[in-house]
Amino acid sequence: MNIEQARFNMIEQQIRPWDVLDQDVLNLLSIVKRENFVPAAYREIAFADLEVPLPTGEHMLFPRVEARILQELAVKKHETVLEIGAGSGYMAALLAHRARHVLTVDISPELVELAKRNLAENGVTNAEVALGDGARGWPTGAPYDVICVSGGLPVLPQEILEQLKIGGRLAAFVGTAPVMKAQVITRIDEKQFRVADVFETFVEPLAGAVQPPRFKF
Numbered sequence: 001m002n003i004e005q006a007r008f009n010m011i012e013q014q015i016r017p018w019d020v021l022d023q024d025v026l027n028l029l030s031i032v033k034r035e036n037f038v039p040a041a042y043r044e045i046a047f048a049d050l051e052v053p054l055p056t057g058e059h060m061l062f063p064r065v066e067a068r069i070l071q072e073l074a075v076k077k078h079e080t081v082l083e084i085g086a087g088s089g090y091m092a093a094l095l096a097h098r099a100r101h102v103l104t105v106d107i108s109p110e111l112v113e114l115a116k117r118n119l120a121e122n123g124v125t126n127a128e129v130a131l132g133d134g135a136r137g138w139p140t141g142a143p144y145d146v147i148c149v150s151g152g153l154p155v156l157p158q159e160i161l162e163q164l165k166i167g168g169r170l171a172a173f174v175g176t177a178p179v180m181k182a183q184v185i186t187r188i189d190e191k192q193f194r195v196a197d198v199f200e201t202f203v204e205p206l207a208g209a210v211q212p213p214r215f216k217f
Contacts, residue, residue: 001044003035010034010047010063018064022071028097029067037090037118056108058204060087061150065182065201066094069148069171072184072198075099079145082163084134085206089115091150092127102127103141105134107207135208137163144168151206152180161185161193173203176212 011029020026035046038060042052051059060066070091075081075098083092086106092115096102104127106112112131119127132138135157137147142163149160149172156174164170164187173180179200186194 006047007034010049014049014062014064015067018068020064020067020071022074024098025067025071028070028094029063032090032093032097033122034063034090036122037088037093039088054087054111055114056110058087058108058111058151060090061203062201065203066091068199069182070094070098072196073146073148073169073171075146080141081146081148082134082138082141082144083148083150084137084160085150086111086115086129087150089118089124089127089129091148092129093119093122093124095146095148096124096127099146100126103130103138104128105130105132105138107131107133107135133208135206135210136160139163146170147172149173149206151209152203153209154205155210155212156183156185157210161187166190173201177202 035043038046038052053059079099081095081099081102083104086104092102092104112129115129137160143165145165145168147170152173154176156172166187168187170185174183175181180202182198184196184198
């Protein structure tokens with residue numbers, strides 16, 4: 001496989017047509033080597049329009065979804081970021097190149113170790129990985145400038161919203177199968193939030209995700 005050609009094709013054929021036009025984001029996809037964050041068995045499909053499997057049964061997000069979320073969050077160099085769902089560490093690496101500091105949290109010890117190793121081996125020094133259940137956010141370190149939820153949420157817990165700074169942005173995949181909304185939520189002030197529906201997709205729910213209340217008759 002010609003890796004650089006495959007990367008170019010991913011950017012031009014999958015990502016740019018998905019309205020990812022921010023040149024800084026497109027450049028970042030060449031800087032952060034996705035193939036280094038994909039399990040070795042799947043290296044050949046690192047740039048495919050697929051959700052690449054991870055060792056624990058979870059999957060990496062589609063490349064176009066990762067890039068679009070990165071563009072919508074518009075992380076700045078002075079900002080602190082919380083990511084919920086570390087996976088292989090790839091999204092944390094992308095975020096870290098744009099942020100002052102990233103904390104990524106995962107409930108799986110195996111994925112925590114994988115993300116730590118991948119970030120270290122790729123020279124990402126401003127991202128740390130924590131083991132824990134982030135389905136209601138991560139109060140230690142709050143408030144954050146940016147929160148990125150890299151897994152599905154049937155409902156978005158208020159606790160996560162409260163961990164945003166005023167002016168902060170949160171990206172989450174909200175809803176249930178078959179269609180969920182990718183939302184970017186901006187905190188306007190202490191009580192108000194602006195919600196933008198960016199696109200529709202389906203993302204596997206986070207382990208431990210809060211479930212909607214069930215009706216009782």
